[in-house]
Amino acid sequence: MKNVLLIGCNGQMGKVVQEAIVAHPDVQLVAGFDRLATTDNLFPVYQDFNEITESIDVVIDFSHHSMTNNTLEYCVAKKLPVVIATTGLSPEIMTAMTAASKEIPVFYSANMSLGVNALIQALHKIAPILEDDFQIEIIEKHHRFKKDAPSGTALLLADSINEVLAQPKEYIYGRSGNENENAMSEIGIHAVRGGSIPGEHTVLFAGEDEIIELKHTALSRTIFANGAIKAALFLEKQAAGLFSMNELLNEN
Structure with a gap:
């Protein structure tokens, strides 16, 4: 004990x-x-x-x-x-x-969370395979009282992806307008705040004709x-x- x-x-x-x-x-x-x-x-x-x-x-x-x-x-x-x-x-x-x-x-x-860290291990294997042909976006959602945005976990996921890429990508916090011509060299990180959401993180790999989403939801x-x-x-x-x-x- x-x-x-x-x-x-x-x-x-x-x-x-x-x-x-x-x-x-x-x-x-x-x-x-x-x-x-x-x-x-x-x-x-x-x-x-x-x-x-x-x-x-x-x-x-x-x-x-x-x-x-x-x-x-x-x-x-x-x-x-x-x-x-x-x-x-x-x-x-x-x-x-x-x-x-x-x-x-x-x-x-x-x-x-053990689940989030298992997700990180999966990203280490997936990200290098998709690096050249897929745009990467991270969307995180938390309760309205959370004090930091983006979340530490969203940054952890982005860092985990970047550390295994041949060419690390720039972080873009939110997107506005139509300035997306450099999106392939970026990781978009987006924060949502509302209600009592314990925590939700989605990593989106968006290709021309296919999309892969890896998602972790904290239920408590x-x-x-x-x-x-x-x-x-x-x-x-x-x-x-x-x-x-x-x-x-x-x-x-």
Whole structure:
């Protein structure tokens, strides 16, 4: 049984992770960290890392990216493995994460869903085959409260395609007018916001007389919570380093 410290425990995703941990036989939530104080939690919730006294085995961070540096500093100081499940990270934060991974195990993915990461592996095989003859568009849909657009997952999918192409393509965020003559050298990325959509991503390969669509739909946020727990347990066996869903999926 691994003791978990959950950063962002009272946020929208944090509450889902709480429920997933309670239902999981191999982890238990012993402490949380959140800017929002509440008396509803069944575990201590801190707003100062220095006040945490519980024995922690692994940290899961589903907070805002403004917290990520503080999380990394705490984990390095305490020599704790950490799962970073926060999106919208700046290049500076990514650099800090890489530095931290030289001292502790760090797991990072812009999307903790096993399905999305299986989709990425499929894209690695499909994209080079279709590169010369198909235009690529990515459409993502999320709930109206999502703070970043396009989503981190949409960018992750675009990056995953670009890294296997002979000629990487330019990202175009939305299209307007009729300036599409360079579409074959671009990846169009489009964001839709509305209602309570947990998350939907479609990768469209459009050829002259045929279309291929690869689509992932999140029916609930539980898939992200379960993926983060799998990542936390995966880190138990790892030395210092930076890990992603690719390593987890290929573990066996």
